[in-house]
Amino acid sequence: MTKSLVTVIIPTYNRLEELTELMESLTRQTYKQFEIIIVNDAGEDVSIVQDLYSELTIMIVQVPENQGHVHARNVGINHAKGEFILLLDDDDLIVSSHLETMVREIDGYDFVFSDVEIVDYEKKNGVRTPINRFPFAYNWDRKSMRIFSTFVPSGTLYRREIHSVIGEFDVNMKHYWDWDFFLRVEAQYKIKKVPIAGVLYEFSQAGNNASKNQESMRIHLDRLSLKHGLGNLPTKNFFLLLKEPAIKERQSETKIVWDGQPFISRFFNHRKIK
Template structure:
């Protein structure tokens, strides 16, 4: 199986290097890594630093936003399976091999994750909190709240040939929309291992944490497209604490050691001892 990893990035060079570091130590390496730089800072040196990885960088001359940028990467992917990754997340060892094995009797597989809040110091991210994000695969429940983390998910390329690319019209909800569209025609499987480290800060700039009028407009578009009714645009963590979501919680294997990931971009002399109590 030839796996194409598609990554979009915008001014997260050091976090992106951590993702590449996590890919470098996988037990199965991808056929190619396509990075779409959405008119952000130069990342050309990462291809040199990680010359042992099959990296191709596409530099956009204008900021297209993440959905359009991701579609550009998908169009250029040559593998027969596609793995999506956000530039500020990373994968634990063995993730790619496990997902490839799971795809043998499915068309689309996704894993559980750990939601991690990082503190950055001298270009190194240190985890300050973590929580398991693991929920039973429930299509009815997915029409009320998405528990699909796109980072680290793997699917057969022909899915796009059947249902098209990601929909920029729903913007923030492109992944939820994609999951629901896939579920109509293909076999989906959840892998109960929390092997994706999902960077998320309630106080940070992660788009999933932000609530505003524009975001509510995208949710309305999603609801109309899939006939979901009226869904509340509540804070992510508030929704997770609601009784319906607590009932959907599932057991999962924890595989991350909780240690920070030092990339090759960070020189050995920059590595520091960091006391989280200070």
């Protein structure tokens, strides 16, 4: 039986060490029928990943001028050949069974997303080592997802044909492109959440994750609300929002599958040899 091709789309910008760790996690996948499209958003050269991970089918698309991660994902979509698309951020990781799980779970559906573990790392000699981790697992329905999104796009698998109907990711949303995409898909397609935390989502209370910038988020949240008629939504600190009773009530059980070991990339050993 022929397995469906999955296109893994990864926008990147000056995160070579993290990107090589992601490549390491992709070499370990039990499902092998996938291609990788890395969209380099005018950042540092990342071509070394093709040499270090030559067994992977990797296309690197260079964007001549930095236009942001949403535009970069759209570039990736336009190069995709797979029946399915899997989204990944360049600083996130997936466990070895994730692709196989998601391809299995999408049978009868159009769009599947999983629970994740939110991980805070510290770097030791260029290798990210977890210092804190907790599951991000929530029940969802149409009403609740219009109040607070518990959708994490990394690791999400969906049918590429969706874009031919609803279009590309909306570059005007920036911080909320994923929430916007989810609402647009949910209005027309069958969605399923997989209660397995197969994605390791980098998000610390310190650092430069774009979604921590509260001031720049307000304008995009207002745009999202106007587009979907969501009303007045708060831009509170993410970790404070998770403590609110209405959000805590949505928490659900999930399966933890990561053993907690860091993903030591071939880039780490390459630098040691040099």
